[in-house]
Amino acid sequence: VFWCLSVELSGAWHSVDFAGDERTEDAGGADVSVAPFSRACSLVSPLFGCLGIAFKFAEMDYVAKVNDLLEASKSINTLHTLIDLDVEGNCVRKAGSRTRNLLRVKRGLDMVRVLFEEILATGGNSLKDPASKAYAQVFAPHHGWAIRKAVAAGMYALPTRAQLLRKLNEDENSARIHMQSYITASTPLILYINGLFTSRDLGVDW
Numbered sequence: 001v002f003w004c005l006s007v008e009l010s011g012a013w014h015s016v017d018f019a020g021d022e023r024t025e026d027a028g029g030a031d032v033s034v035a036p037f038s039r040a041c042s043l044v045s046p047l048f049g050c051l052g053i054a055f056k057f058a059e060m061d062y063v064a065k066v067n068d069l070l071e072a073s074k075s076i077n078t079l080h081t082l083i084d085l086d087v088e089g090n091c092v093r094k095a096g097s098r099t100r101n102l103l104r105v106k107r108g109l110d111m112v113r114v115l116f117e118e119i120l121a122t123g124g125n126s127l128k129d130p131a132s133k134a135y136a137q138v139f140a141p142h143h144g145w146a147i148r149k150a151v152a153a154g155m156y157a158l159p160t161r162a163q164l165l166r167k168l169n170e171d172e173n174s175a176r177i178h179m180q181s182y183i184t185a186s187t188p189l190i191l192y193i194n195g196l197f198t199s200r201d202l203g204v205d206w
């Protein structure tokens, strides 16, 4: 799971077509294709299965949004075109818009990134602490009280770190390597997507 995820993410990123050398602003014509991007995002889903029933709701929401992007990839080539179409249609922030779904999915990638960073930085057998930190940093500011409470309760039902690795068929060393390559692969992509939003004055805090 980890391995495919990092490979596909860096694939989505390195398939970037450079007309110029501006990676984070898309000013130079760098493009990320919707198809490899959404395929890479769909590889996060198996992780949910390892987290237990409490995260079923998060999984359903995430998968629905990734599927919307997969569907969009049939008619839209690049992420920046996807956003521009919603800008033209005046529906960027509308519930269920593709741009809105992209922003949510980007947060999902970012949450996994912060989670892995926390796991690598802390050690110990707890998943609850790193997961709570990642959630607090990435999603909590955008979720209402009820969802935050439900997530906080769900954190107690997480497996331990050792249990998670066993389910993923990884040992401590292989997991460290894969988590690190996920961090390396996802960081530029996340920054790139943030750049797509900020360069159009769309903001990323909604």
Ligand code: 1PZ
Pocket (backbone or CB within 6 Å): 044, 047, 048, 051, 055, 057, 058, 059, 061, 062, 095, 096, 100, 101, 104, 105, 107, 108, 109, 111, 112, 115, 127, 131, 135, 139, 147, 151, 158
């Ligand atoms: C060990 C890792 C623990 C994982 C904890 C995951 C916590 C996320 C819980 C989120 C519950 C989501 C409930 C639905 C929220 C929706 O209201 C929002 C806004 O959607 P919109 O109004 O635009 O339709 N959806 C989101 O914020 C996206 C949530 C995606 C969650 C992906 C988490 C990825 C982390 C995976 C970790 C393996």
